[in-house]
Amino acid sequence: MDSAVEARRLSKEYVRDADRVVALKDVDLEISRGEFLALMGPSGSGKSTLLHLIAAMDRPSSGQVLVLGEDPHALAGRALARWRNVHIGFVFQSFNLIPVLTALENVALPLKLTSLSAKEQMEHATTVLSLVGLGDRLHHFPRQLSGGQEQRVAIARAIVTDPDFILADEPTGNLDAASANEILGLLAALNRNHDKTIVMVTHDLHAVRFAKAVRYLEKGVLHPAGEQPEEWIDRSMSVTSAPSAKNSPEVLL
Amino acid sequence: MAIPLSYNFRNLMVRKTTTVMTSAGIMLSVAVLVASLALVNGLRTVFANTGHPLQLLVLRNGGTSELGSLIPTDSFAILRSKAGIAIDGRGEALVSPELVNVANLPSVDNPKGMNITVRGINPIGIEMRSIRLTDGRWFRSGQREIVIGKSVARRYPTAKLGSRIRFGKGDWEIVGITDGGESALNSEIWGDFNQIASDYNRQDSASSVLVRATDPVTLDALKHSIKDDRRLNANAITERDYYANQTVSGAPLEFLGIFVAVAMAIGSGFATTNTMYAAVAKRSKEIGTLRTLGFSEASILLSFLTESVLIAVLAGALGCALVLPLNWVTSGIGSFVSFSEIAFRFRVDPKTIASGVIFSVVLGVLGGVLPARAAAKKEIIAALREG
Numbered sequence: 001m002d003s004a005v006e007a008r009r010l011s012k013e014y015v016r017d018a019d020r021v022v023a024l025k026d027v028d029l030e031i032s033r034g035e036f037l038a039l040m041g042p043s044g045s046g047k048s049t050l051l052h053l054i055a056a057m058d059r060p061s062s063g064q065v066l067v068l069g070e071d072p073h074a075l076a077g078r079a080l081a082r083w084r085n086v087h088i089g090f091v092f093q094s095f096n097l098i099p100v101l102t103a104l105e106n107v108a109l110p111l112k113l114t115s116l117s118a119k120e121q122m123e124h125a126t127t128v129l130s131l132v133g134l135g136d137r138l139h140h141f142p143r144q145l146s147g148g149q150e151q152r153v154a155i156a157r158a159i160v161t162d163p164d165f166i167l168a169d170e171p172t173g174n175l176d177a178a179s180a181n182e183i184l185g186l187l188a189a190l191n192r193n194h195d196k197t198i199v200m201v202t203h204d205l206h207a208v209r210f211a212k213a214v215r216y217l218e219k220g221v222l223h224p225a226g227e228q229p230e231e232w233i234d235r236s237m238s239v240t241s242a243p244s245a246k247n248s249p250e251v252l253l
Numbered sequence: 254m255a256i257p258l259s260y261n262f263r264n265l266m267v268r269k270t271t272t273v274m275t276s277a278g279i280m281l282s283v284a285v286l287v288a289s290l291a292l293v294n295g296l297r298t299v300f301a302n303t304g305h306p307l308q309l310l311v312l313r314n315g316g317t318s319e320l321g322s323l324i325p326t327d328s329f330a331i332l333r334s335k336a337g338i339a340i341d342g343r344g345e346a347l348v349s350p351e352l353v354n355v356a357n358l359p360s361v362d363n364p365k366g367m368n369i370t371v372r373g374i375n376p377i378g379i380e381m382r383s384i385r386l387t388d389g390r391w392f393r394s395g396q397r398e399i400v401i402g403k404s405v406a407r408r409y410p411t412a413k414l415g416s417r418i419r420f421g422k423g424d425w426e427i428v429g430i431t432d433g434g435e436s437a438l439n440s441e442i443w444g445d446f447n448q449i450a451s452d453y454n455r456q457d458s459a460s461s462v463l464v465r466a467t468d469p470v471t472l473d474a475l476k477h478s479i480k481d482d483r484r485l486n487a488n489a490i491t492e493r494d495y496y497a498n499q500t501v502s503g504a505p506l507e508f509l510g511i512f513v514a515v516a517m518a519i520g521s522g523f524a525t526t527n528t529m530y531a532a533v534a535k536r537s538k539e540i541g542t543l544r545t546l547g548f549s550e551a552s553i554l555l556s557f558l559t560e561s562v563l564i565a566v567l568a569g570a571l572g573c574a575l576v577l578p579l580n581w582v583t584s585g586i587g588s589f590v591s592f593s594e595i596a597f598r599f600r601v602d603p604k605t606i607a608s609g610v611i612f613s614v615v616l617g618v619l620g621g622v623l624p625a626r627a628a629a630k631k632e633i634i635a636a637l638r639e640g
Contacts (some may be wrong), residue, residue, distance in 0.1 A: 085547020
């Protein structure tokens with residue numbers, strides 16, 4: 001299987017109040033195309049930092065990350081912005097929809113950077129919103145939507161440019177259990193039916209069950225594949241199995 | 254492709270109060286500027302509309318105004334005999350000796366009295382002007398009769414058709430109202446040359462002599478001929494230039510208006526900067542999100558700059574609208590040349606409005622550039638966390 005992401009000795013340090021904080025330390029990671037990887041770990045373990053480095057939203061202190069064989073950190077300015085638009089669809093924990101734009105306008109926003117005509121942009125965004133089950137909420141503003149609906153709009157926005165990756169940072173962190181299931185089912189369907197490579201940061205052991213693989217981070221160090229810290233083994237024992245993504249009521253993909 | 258304008262418009266609507274407060278400052282700055290420009294524009298129009306292109310005003314050598322000039326009566330014949338002087342239909346040379354003085358009358362703006370130009374003139378002088386009688390009749394030779402310009406009639410309560418006003422050695426009856434288009438002639442009182450010369454004890458001289466050349470080429474030759482004639486000891490300038498130079502009378506008010514507008518603009522520029530910095534801080538997470546979606550730093554800068562310019566242009570348009578009614582306002586200003594009041598109408602024309610709008614755009618750009626740059630330079634992760 002082709003490699004989608006290759007991280008080599010990837011490290012990230014922050015300086016906070018004259019103290020050096022190591023967020024990631026010598027992380028080696030390979031993610032295959034079509035993978036649905038869950039990144040787990042306690043708060044401050046470096047999960048989100050790793051996601052930000054893959055999306056080239058932040059720069060590593062040392063090491064290298066190749067995405068589809070290319071080092072995005074070698075790009076700058078407009079080229080780097082364009083790279084993000086083409087390759088990355090990012091889903092935030094708190095949805096990050098633009099409050100003054102409707103669901104349709106939010107989803108069409110990344111298409112402003114493409115060569116599609118205004119009409120095509122709207123048609124495309126409408127189609128994607130319908131696919132996530134929000135065809136009847138096109139002209140609703142974020143404040144008029146439930147949390148689950150907002151996250152579905154955010155996912156529609158993330159996939160509207162047909163990116164290679166969907167990077168989701170705690171996508172169910174602000175949702176109730178039912179909405180969380182819908183979102184996870186949606187992500188699983190995107191992975192399964194559309195072969196999207198997904199990297200999902202989560203605390204939620206229940207969410208992990210939707211992923212194909214899971215890796216653990218602790219204090220900036222990535223545990224080897226297949227190795228699960230004891231703390232997480234204990235917790236996973238108490239988690240019941242997830243509902244099948246196929247049966248998730250909102251998944252239309 | 255840029256971030257859609259609807260994003261900026263709606264954000265301005267969401268922050269209604271802040272938008273209105275910021276706009277108010279810019280609106281007033283633009284209004285003051287446009288009003289000042291409208292004043293000078295109106296004044297310039299009055300002076301530009303005064304004078305015939307083929308006419309020269311002969312003044313004493315070194316004299317810059319009719320009021321301070323003196324041309325002896327024996328010069329009149331010399332001027333009439335000059336080559337290139339135009340002749341009217343009756344064969345009379347278009348040469349008009351005129352006597353200029355000032356009368357003081359209470360005006361609507363200044364009840365204690367304002368100076369008005371009094372011009373002693375012969376029928377040939379009237380013939381040489383584009384002026385018509387709108388009411389009453391012309392003054393008669395040898396009578397203490399006068400006609401007044403329409404602006405005098407409008408701005409001086411005691412100056413009404415049929416009434417008498419006092420200047421010189423006694424009362425003068427107003428027998429007619431004149432209309433000189435939109436020219437300075439509307440701010441003058443005209444009477445018989447000899448009668449006025451007698452009142453002011455100036456029987457042996459005129460203040461100026463107005464002469465008309467036959468054509469534009471001759472005009473220049475005539476001008477030099479008068480200047481070079483040692484018998485005259487006089488200078489000649491075109492009538493148009495003489496009045497155009499009086500536009501300088503509006504300069505102090507123009508300077509004051511622009512000074513106040515700029516001072517206010519500095520304040521409102523800072524207010525815009527403050528508002529935009531607040532917007533950037535409040536929308537930090539949105540900035541991070543937009544960058545994550547693929548919008549470049551330049552797109553973010555352009556978007557926030559556009560928003561700042563939108564506020565300013567909106568305010569500028571309101572500022573221009575605020576002063577539009579000035580178009581119907583007539584006022585008066587003291588001329589430094591004639592030492593009398595020149596009435597004029599404020600003129601808010603497309604050029605003045607364009608100046609106001611450009612001024613507001615500049616304010617928007619200057620007020621918004623630093624916050625927009627700060628927005629563009631935010632690190633994505635820091636921006637997402639700030640929100």
